[in-house]
Amino acid sequence: xxxxxxxxxxxxxxxxxxxxxxxxxxxxxxxxxxxxxxxxxxxxxxxxxxxxxxxxxxxxxxxxxxxxxxxxxxxxxxxxxxxxxxxxxxxxxxxxxxxxxxxxxxxxxxxxxxxxxxxxxxxxxxxxxxxxxxxxxxxxxxxxxxxxxxxxxxxxxxxxxxxxxxxxxxxxxxxxxxxxxxxxxxxxxxxxxxxxxxxxxxxxxxxxxxxxxxxxxxxxxxxxxxxxxxxxxxxxxxxxxxxxxxxxxxxxxxxxxxxxxxxxxxxxxxxxxxxxxxxxxxxx
Amino acid sequence: xxxxxxxxxxxxxxxxxxxxxxxxxxxxxxxxxxxxxxxxxxxxxxxxxxxxxxxxxxxxxxxxxxxxxxxxxxxxxxxxxxxxxxxxxxxxxxxxxxxxxxxxxxxxxxxxxxxxxxxxxxxxxxxxxxxxxxxxxxxxxxxxxxxxxxxxxxxxxxxxxxxxxxxxxxxxxxxxxxxxxxxxxxxxxxxxxxxxxxxxxxxxxxxxxxxxxxxxxxxxxxxxxxxxxxxxxxxxxxxxxxxxxxxxxxxxxxxxxxxxxxxxxxxxxxxxxxxxxxxxxxxxxxxxxxxxxxx
Numbered sequence: 001x002x003x004x005x006x007x008x009x010x011x012x013x014x015x016x017x018x019x020x021x022x023x024x025x026x027x028x029x030x031x032x033x034x035x036x037x038x039x040x041x042x043x044x045x046x047x048x049x050x051x052x053x054x055x056x057x058x059x060x061x062x063x064x065x066x067x068x069x070x071x072x073x074x075x076x077x078x079x080x081x082x083x084x085x086x087x088x089x090x091x092x093x094x095x096x097x098x099x100x101x102x103x104x105x106x107x108x109x110x111x112x113x114x115x116x117x118x119x120x121x122x123x124x125x126x127x128x129x130x131x132x133x134x135x136x137x138x139x140x141x142x143x144x145x146x147x148x149x150x151x152x153x154x155x156x157x158x159x160x161x162x163x164x165x166x167x168x169x170x171x172x173x174x175x176x177x178x179x180x181x182x183x184x185x186x187x188x189x190x191x192x193x194x195x196x197x198x199x200x201x202x203x204x205x206x207x208x209x210x211x212x213x214x215x216x217x218x219x220x221x222x223x224x225x226x227x228x229x230x231x232x233x234x235x236x237x238x239x240x241x242x243x244x245x246x247x248x249x250x251x252x253x254x255x256x257x258x259x260x261x262x263x264x265x266x267x268x269x270x271x272x273x274x275x276x277x278x279x280x281x282x283x284x
Numbered sequence: 285x286x287x288x289x290x291x292x293x294x295x296x297x298x299x300x301x302x303x304x305x306x307x308x309x310x311x312x313x314x315x316x317x318x319x320x321x322x323x324x325x326x327x328x329x330x331x332x333x334x335x336x337x338x339x340x341x342x343x344x345x346x347x348x349x350x351x352x353x354x355x356x357x358x359x360x361x362x363x364x365x366x367x368x369x370x371x372x373x374x375x376x377x378x379x380x381x382x383x384x385x386x387x388x389x390x391x392x393x394x395x396x397x398x399x400x401x402x403x404x405x406x407x408x409x410x411x412x413x414x415x416x417x418x419x420x421x422x423x424x425x426x427x428x429x430x431x432x433x434x435x436x437x438x439x440x441x442x443x444x445x446x447x448x449x450x451x452x453x454x455x456x457x458x459x460x461x462x463x464x465x466x467x468x469x470x471x472x473x474x475x476x477x478x479x480x481x482x483x484x485x486x487x488x489x490x491x492x493x494x495x496x497x498x499x500x501x502x503x504x505x506x507x508x509x510x511x512x513x514x515x516x517x518x519x520x521x522x523x524x525x526x527x528x529x530x531x532x533x534x535x536x537x538x539x540x541x542x543x544x545x546x547x548x549x550x551x552x553x554x555x556x557x558x559x560x561x562x563x564x565x566x567x568x569x570x571x572x573x574x575x576x577x578x579x
């Protein structure tokens with residue numbers, strides 16, 4: 001901390017900084033206060049499991065939670081193997097300056113910057129129309145999988161690279177095959193990082209709306225298969241707020257559920273990271 | 285890393301299988317970008333080849349049912365909303381990063397940073413919903429109609445501020461403390477140290493944050509769709525409703541057919557081009573900053 005001296009400019013600067021901070025803190029507290037105030041009193045087990053009625057004005061979000069869960073499951077089931085495989089390839093078989101690695105990494109970096117609505121357009125053209133999946137949970141999940149791959153691969157690759165080189169060298173010196181090295185040495189050591197990557201990807205997928213509007217659709221019935229259209233939590237909030245007069249109170253509660261889920265997801269990611277770093281720092 | 289070619293101990297069959305399958309995954313992940321760009325191009329090709337880019341600016345207006353596709357007011361609205369929010373978010377973000385480092389008591393600074401991280405985690409649809417329910421009536425009571433460029437700018441500011449603040453925060457943390465200590469020892473006041481030393485040294489990091497914020501503001505869909513009113517027009521003042529490129533796609537994709545649909549894909553292509561420009565500028569700046577620190 002530096003000591004302030006009492007000139008006019010100094011006081012002005014201090015005033016400016018504190019004003020800026022108040023200007024940001026106020027809407028944040030207002031927003032979170034609003035969500036808790038209007039959302040909390042409706043939140044109950046019944047709200048979470050029951051079916052939406054009257055276009056969502058009454059009733060709960062049961063089928064919407066199920067659809068969200070299915071979309072996330074499809075997303076992670078596709079993104080995890082591809083992400084894990086690519087991360088392993090990047091960390092174990094390419095060096096930083098190698099062309100193949102640089103190409104893949106570069107294209108993933110660019111992919112991470114593509115706006116979500118463009119992923120929605122792509123998903124609509126590729127999964128819904130070309131592959132003939134239509135507006136379905138499967139299309140939505142696959143679109144989200146494309147979207148979360150960059151962040152997943154980045155985190156998982158870093159956790160593989162963090163493993164000490166000694167371990168690979170000792171395995172090689174013992175004549176252990178690379179498959180066994182990956183399976184028995186690298187994967188167990190990188191499990192926390194892999195988990196964190198998946199959790200972060202899941203968080204990003206769950207917060208997404210724009211990519212789902214015209215891939216997984218609006219239908220708020222209980223889905224019976226992956227080819228059914230299903231409404232995600234975020235789309236439910238959008239629909240209640242924009243298209244349903246009098247849907248605000250249910251929208252507040254749904255928003256509270258969504259933010260609660262995201263908080264759990266992010267807290268567990270940082271808990272794992274913390275646990276992992278303290279474990280790694282123990283003398284071995 | 286152990287390269288397979290250098291690794292004499294393992295040329296077994298299973299190892300080759302592992303390598304091949306990993307390569308397949310990597311190729312899938314690496315070609316995803318080409319696939320995305322390819323498909324957007326393919327879908328916008330009818331419009332690109334038959335209508336051409338110039339009609340986006342010379343048609344009489346945006347009347348898709350009458351095959352008139354002028355995007356000027358929509359592109360203008362997008363730019364105004366993004367630039368307006370950057371003008372607000374950049375100073376606020378930089379000031380709050382300074383607050384955490386130099387002004388706040390340690391505990392308060394930590395809490396404030398956590399608060400900004402939480403703000404970054406709020407989904408855009410929740411921002412949009414809150415904007416619609418709270419901010420729009422507030423703007424309307426000041427000056428009707430309410431859903432407006434101003435409401436959009438304010439919501440976007442809240443959304444991109446965390447990006448700018450967190451990146452500035454980490455680039456300020458990299459300013460060598462020797463600089464700050466020696467300046468303080470020379471008797472410079474707190475603001476003088478910030479103005480003459482901290483800000484110049486961390487300016488590249490700040491610029492990176494601003495460009496990433498701009499990219500995020502341009503690509504943002506839900507929040508802006510919910511608070512901006514979505515009227516296709518060039519706004520004459522802050523209280524006029526506008527429509528952005530992203531909102532236009534989200535609103536009309538559901539029923540667009542033929543050329544209309546193709547034009548929407550083309551506007552997606554334009555949007556992606558703009559966003560990727562800003563992201564690559566930010567990446568180049570980050571690269572430069574890393575090199576400067578490594579020296």
